Amino acid sequence: MNTTQTTKPQEWLLYCRPGFERDCLQETQASARTADANSGFIIIEGKPRLQYAQLTFARQLIMLHKEVNNLPDRDRLTPLLAAIPDTPQKFGTLWLETPDTNEGKTLSAFIRRFQPLLEEKLRASGRLLDDASLPRLHIFFPDKNRALIGTSEPRNSANAAMGIIRMKMPYEAPSRSVLKLAEAFEVFLSDDEKAQWIKPGMHAVDLGAAPGGWTWHLVQLGMQVVAVDNGPLKGVVAEHPSVKHLRQDGFRFRPKNPVDWLVCDMIEQPARVAALVSDWVATGATTRAIFNLKLPMKKRVEALGEALAGVRAVLDKKGFKYRLQAKQLYHDREEVTVFLAKLKR
Ligand SMILES: C[S@@+](CC[C@H](N)C(=O)[O-])C[C@H]1O[C@@H](n2cnc3c(N)ncnc32)[C@H](O)[C@@H]1O
The missing domain is CATH 3.40.50.150 (Vaccinia Virus protein VP39)
Structure with missing residues (x-):
């Protein structure tokens, strides 16, 4: 059976480089709900406002709305759709994300398959529009059976999935730096x-x-x-x-x-x-x-x-x-x- 629990509005989900969870937590000066070493993310509470641009170790800043545990293998779509918050009503982007860890990488095929299904449902219900000024909807999978659902404000977050700007190594450049x-x-x-x-x-x-x-x-x-x-x-x-x-x-x-x-x-x-x-x-x-x-x-x-x-x-x-x-x-x-x-x- 899957359990859906509502979280307090002032909880935040932050992504970071694995191994830097403590640094990421320390600079927010917030209380940790989750800050496991090498997990690539933290959940914090007790801070009504945070400014992404002022955080050094946070790759992404997300207001956490819901947490869904025990997602069934056969149908993840139904419980996730049910857990998407009523406000904000419309989203400009849907990002399905994982931690930047080896375990996270094993979920990328699942995410790629799942993204169009969820996107179709959200578009059909008029909640997902192509408007970059609207809040983004993030569904973050720490593992295959757990999802953290949150939103980010385009002006107070990173404009890249997983908070990672991917760059191609130029052929001619003398070093990866x-x-x-x-x-x-x-x-x-x-x-x-x-x-x-x-x-x-x-x-x-x-x-x-x-x-x-x-x-x-x-x-x-x-x-x-x-x-x-x-x-x-x-x-x-x-x-x-x-x-x-x-x-x-x-x-x-x-x-x-x-x-x-x-x-x-x-x-x-x-x-x-x-x-x-x-x-x-x-x-x-x-x-x-x-x-x-x-x-x-x-x-x-x-x-x-x-x-x-x-x-x-x-x-x-x-x-x-x-x-x-x-x-x-x-x-x-x-x-x-x-x-x-x-x-x-
Ligand atoms: C990390 S590497 C720089 C890589 C470079 N940004 C690139 O894109 O190829 C650091 C460099 O700093 C240089 N360096 C260290 N101390 C220095 C100093 N006092 N004066 C000049 N160069 C120095 C080293 O010789 C080394 O080549």
Whole structure:
């Protein structure tokens, strides 16, 4: 027999990289209902509001409405349809999702089969429309017999199924790191911001550039790049006319003229990298930056908090208006990526 239990409205379902459940929970400062290690998700309560953009470790932010247990193998459709909440009345998207774990991957064939059946029923009843501004309906299967049903607001969540922006590895790129920078631009910038802030002919500096994945991506975007690294650049960027390779210490290098972008992927203490980047922005050497912070094994939230507090302290002292956002991207492992931009007053 299947049991359907109603959950309290302020419960949230968050997806995260497996192994980062504690970090994901810690930064929300909420109480955990579920935060099993390596499960790839947490359920929290006691927070009426959460802002997706301010969460680093959450890949997705979902208001949890219902939980259905003991789904029968023969007919999952009937109990799931019965459990879909009455409000919101209409949805813009239906996403059937699983944790990003090996167990989750075993459910992908089932999800693919099941999606059109459920979609057809929801469309027939007028509840599923093709309107990206409407709330999304998420049905999350921790396993084949259990479903968590929730909704996300397009303005306060990730616009990608499972919270994962999938990217194809470009054939020519010298390293897989290219995917991190490409994903960062997608995650942090709106379409308008991309059009305004990424333009051919812009100038960028890449600190810790070798073997050259990030430099390659910037060159693809039409930028002129100074790539700073004692190590060699590989592939097309090694000889590219838009790339100037300097074998220098990335912590000492400063450009003669201000640049549009600073990117930095040096493996160093998070606080040291954050201090370096905030100094570039504070002194006007760059307007925007994307940088990677390698996190320690323990106290990751604290190390990140300290690094970001350092950035805020420097820029607040200057009286700058700025945007600072950190995310553990899909392509980040024991690390997070940070976006910092000085804004016009
Ligand atoms: C993770 S790799 C960068 C990968 C690169 N983003 C890509 O897409 O190919 C880190 C690089 O930082 C460089 N690095 C570390 N400390 C540095 C320093 N003080 N100055 C310059 N480069 C440094 C290393 O030589 C290494 O090539």
